[in-house]
Amino acid sequence: MNGIKLILVIIFHTVIYGSQIDLDRYYTKALDAYKNGDFDLSIKEFESILLSNNESAQLYYNLGNSYYRKGQIGASIWSYENCLKINPGHVDAKYNLELVRLRIKDRVELPKAPIYLDWYLTITKYFITKIWILISVIILFIYSLFYIFSKFKVIEKSNNLGLVFISLFLVSIWFTSHSLWFEKDNFGIIDNAIVHVKSEPNKLSKNLFKVHEGLKVSVKEILVDWHKIELLDGKTGWIEKQSIRLID
Numbered sequence: 001m002n003g004i005k006l007i008l009v010i011i012f013h014t015v016i017y018g019s020q021i022d023l024d025r026y027y028t029k030a031l032d033a034y035k036n037g038d039f040d041l042s043i044k045e046f047e048s049i050l051l052s053n054n055e056s057a058q059l060y061y062n063l064g065n066s067y068y069r070k071g072q073i074g075a076s077i078w079s080y081e082n083c084l085k086i087n088p089g090h091v092d093a094k095y096n097l098e099l100v101r102l103r104i105k106d107r108v109e110l111p112k113a114p115i116y117l118d119w120y121l122t123i124t125k126y127f128i129t130k131i132w133i134l135i136s137v138i139i140l141f142i143y144s145l146f147y148i149f150s151k152f153k154v155i156e157k158s159n160n161l162g163l164v165f166i167s168l169f170l171v172s173i174w175f176t177s178h179s180l181w182f183e184k185d186n187f188g189i190i191d192n193a194i195v196h197v198k199s200e201p202n203k204l205s206k207n208l209f210k211v212h213e214g215l216k217v218s219v220k221e222i223l224v225d226w227h228k229i230e231l232l233d234g235k236t237g238w239i240e241k242q243s244i245r246l247i248d
Contacts (some may be wrong), residue, residue: 023049023052023054026045026046026048026049027045027046027049027059029041029045030042030043030044030045030046030049030062030066031062033045034062034065034066034069039066039067039069039070040070042062042066043063043066043067043070046059046062046063046066047063050063055082055086055248056086057083057084057086057087057090057093058083060079060080060082060083060086060093061079061080061083061090061092061093061096063079064076064077064078064079064080064083064093064096064097065096067079068096068100073100073103073104073213073214074189074190074191074192074213074214074245075189075191075245076096076100077097077100077101077104077189077214077216078188078189078191078245078247080093080096080097080100081097081187081189081216081247082247082248084097085128085247085248086128087128088125088126088127088128089126100214101214103214104212104213104214104215105212105213105214106211106212106214106215107214107215123175124175124178124179127175127179128179129176129179129180132172132175132176132179133176135172135176136169136172136173136176139165139168139169139172140169142165143162143165143166143169146161146162146165147162185218186218186219186220186222186246186247187216187217187218187219187246187247188216188217188219188227188229188244188245188246188247189214189215189216189217189244189245189247190211190212190213190214190215190217190239190243190244191213191242191243191244191245192213192242192243193212193213194210194211194212194213195210195211195212195239195240195243195244196209196210196239197209197210197211197229197235197237197238197239198237198238198239199237199238200238201223201225201226201228201238202226203240205238208235208237209235209237211229211231211239215231217229217230217231217244218230218231219244219246220236224241225240225241226238226239226240226241227239227240227241227244227246229244
């Protein structure tokens with residue numbers, strides 16, 4: 001029985017190790033292709049890694065660069081958006097995203113937010129939801145230790161320090177809630193040069209308006225072959241599934 005368990009463990013680790021080798025091979029091949037200017041091959045190899053349910057911020061960033069070099073602004077924006085969803089602090093992805101957005105025909109120039117709102121949004125987007133939750137747990141844990149130690153007179157009790165911990169915890173909970181709220185929304189990037197938005201989810205329905213490649217839209221409803229989208233100005237309609245790439 002122990003012999004069978006040992007064999008199964010060896011097989012399991014062999015499969016895992018072999019899979020990692022394959023992923024490393026794909027990644028190295030993709031990077032080499034990018035350096036050699038073969039952007040089609042680099043895209044193919046990076047996408048192969050994503051199809052195996054392996055993703056990282058740097059993978060999406062490199063994929064975005066490959067798509068940008070090919071002139072596929074929709075796919076490059078989709079890649080950079082996914083990169084920033086995993087790592088909101090990825091400076092290069094932020095810069096490249098702003099650069100490629102300049103080529104969007106439908107881009108909307110929003111009025112500059114007040115400085116306090118700008119700071120708030122910057123702080124909110126600096127971490128993903130999981131990190132905000134972790135920060136809240138750490139603050140609560142430290143406060144719990146402080147409370148226990150002060151209760152048993154291991155350290156001197158300080159009401160001011162206690163208020164600081166409670167304030168920090170409440171602030172972190174607020175940012176966590178904000179992050180969770182916005183995480184519920186689905187977004188996608190228009191991936192075709194021109195897409196006609198329909199009044200109903202069928203090809204015979206009326207054309208309401210059109211959108212262009214690279215535009216980020218809110219996805220309100222998902223059917224098998226159609227997605228209902230909403231623009232910043234409130235316009236809604238249906239587009240075919242293959243016209244958009246959902247942000248993971």
